[in-house]
Amino acid sequence: MSKSSCEPRLHVLPGLTPTSDARVEALSDSGWVAGASWEDGIPYSAVVWSDPERVVDTGVGGVAVADGVAISASAIDVNESGTVAINRWKSTPRLSISHEEALVWSQQDGATVLPTSRYRPRASVTAINDEGDVLGHVRGRGHGSVPVIWTDGERLRLPVPRHDKAYGTDINNDGLIVGSYWGRYGTAGSWTWDGGPKLMPLRPTDTTAVTAATDVDDSGLIIGGQHVGPGDAIRTILWRNPAASPVRLMRIRTVDLHNSGYLAAVEPGFRGYGATAYIGHRRDGGIKARLPQPSVPDGSLGWSNVYAAAVARGASPFAPGGGVTVGGFAQDFDSMTSQAVLWTCSQTWLNP
Incomplete structure (x- = not known):
C-alpha cells in the first residue's frame, strides 16, 4: 500500500442539539454515517450524518412517553444507498427493555417496521447489505431468539436446529451470512449460511477454542474472535473462505472489516474502562x-x-481526499459525555 496524499484528521460530529451526546455505529463508502444521539434525560434517537456539520433525525426513537416510559432507537448499520437498519426499544421503570422492534429507514421512504410473528413479536437487527437484505433476530416470551433475514420485507427464518441457539452477525452482498451458535450439549462455535438447508459450521482454531464469526466481506473472507487470557482479551482470527481452517491474527477485537482488508478494532480495556480504538489491516x-x-x-x-x-x-x-475512515465514539463516565468521532485518512496512522 502506497502512502496517501490525504491528511489524517479527527472529526467530532454534532449531536441533535449543541449539548447532545452522540455515537457512530456504521459507515458506508458512499459517505453515509449512522448512529444515535441523546441528551441527559431524553431517550436515544437514531440519526444519520450527511456532512461534518449536519445531523439528520430519522424520527425513530427519542420519545419520553409518561411515568418513566421511554422509546429509544439507534442505527445499527447502513448500506451504500443510505438505507439504515435501526433497533427501537421501549423501557419502563420496572424493565430496562420491555419491547423491541426492527426497522429500516431511508430519506425517500422514511421508517418501516419489519414484520415479526405472533409467538416471536420482538425483533432486532444486526446488519444490512447493499441489496437491502436485513439480518436480525426475533424472540418472544417462552420462545428463544432465532436469526432471520428480511428480503423485500418478507421474513425468512434461518435453519437453526431445534435445540440449538444461534446468533447472526453479518451478511455480505452475495447473501452469505455468518454468526455463532450454542448447542444443547455445551458445544459452541461459528457458522455460515448461503441459503442452503442447514447452517454450515466453521472450523475452530483447535478442539477446545470457542470462536465467534463477526464479519464477512464480499469475497467470502470471514473475520472473528477467540477469547484468550484473562478478562476481555480477544484475538482476531480469519477464515479465508467458509471451508478454510482459521488463521490467528493480532491480539485485538476486530469490530468491522472492509473489502480492502482494512479493519476497525478495539482493545477492550478492563472491567468497562480503558477501551482504545485502532485501525488495522x-x-x-x-x-x-x-x-x-x-x-x-x-x-x-x-x-x-x-x-x-x-x-x-x-x-x-x-x-x-479519500482514504480510510474509521467511525466510533469517545465515552467519559465522569462528565457523562459521549462524542461521535470520525478518523479520516486513518491509514496514515497505520503507515506513517
Whole structure:
C-alpha cells in the first residue's frame, strides 16, 4: 500500500442539539454515517450524518412517553444507498427493555417496521447489505431468539436446529451470512449460511477454542474472535473462505472489516474502562495502529473509553481526499459525555 496524499484528521460530529451526546455505529463508502444521539434525560434517537456539520433525525426513537416510559432507537448499520437498519426499544421503570422492534429507514421512504410473528413479536437487527437484505433476530416470551433475514420485507427464518441457539452477525452482498451458535450439549462455535438447508459450521482454531464469526466481506473472507487470557482479551482470527481452517491474527477485537482488508478494532480495556480504538489491516498476520483521542471535555480527567465501530474507504463529504475512515465514539463516565468521532485518512496512522 502506497502512502496517501490525504491528511489524517479527527472529526467530532454534532449531536441533535449543541449539548447532545452522540455515537457512530456504521459507515458506508458512499459517505453515509449512522448512529444515535441523546441528551441527559431524553431517550436515544437514531440519526444519520450527511456532512461534518449536519445531523439528520430519522424520527425513530427519542420519545419520553409518561411515568418513566421511554422509546429509544439507534442505527445499527447502513448500506451504500443510505438505507439504515435501526433497533427501537421501549423501557419502563420496572424493565430496562420491555419491547423491541426492527426497522429500516431511508430519506425517500422514511421508517418501516419489519414484520415479526405472533409467538416471536420482538425483533432486532444486526446488519444490512447493499441489496437491502436485513439480518436480525426475533424472540418472544417462552420462545428463544432465532436469526432471520428480511428480503423485500418478507421474513425468512434461518435453519437453526431445534435445540440449538444461534446468533447472526453479518451478511455480505452475495447473501452469505455468518454468526455463532450454542448447542444443547455445551458445544459452541461459528457458522455460515448461503441459503442452503442447514447452517454450515466453521472450523475452530483447535478442539477446545470457542470462536465467534463477526464479519464477512464480499469475497467470502470471514473475520472473528477467540477469547484468550484473562478478562476481555480477544484475538482476531480469519477464515479465508467458509471451508478454510482459521488463521490467528493480532491480539485485538476486530469490530468491522472492509473489502480492502482494512479493519476497525478495539482493545477492550478492563472491567468497562480503558477501551482504545485502532485501525488495522489483515496483511502480514495483522497490523494495527492506535487512533488519537479527541480533546477531553470540561470536568473530565480523561476519556473512560474510546471505541471504533466501523470502517469505510473512499472520498466523501467527511473525507474529500479519500482514504480510510474509521467511525466510533469517545465515552467519559465522569462528565457523562459521549462524542461521535470520525478518523479520516486513518491509514496514515497505520503507515506513517
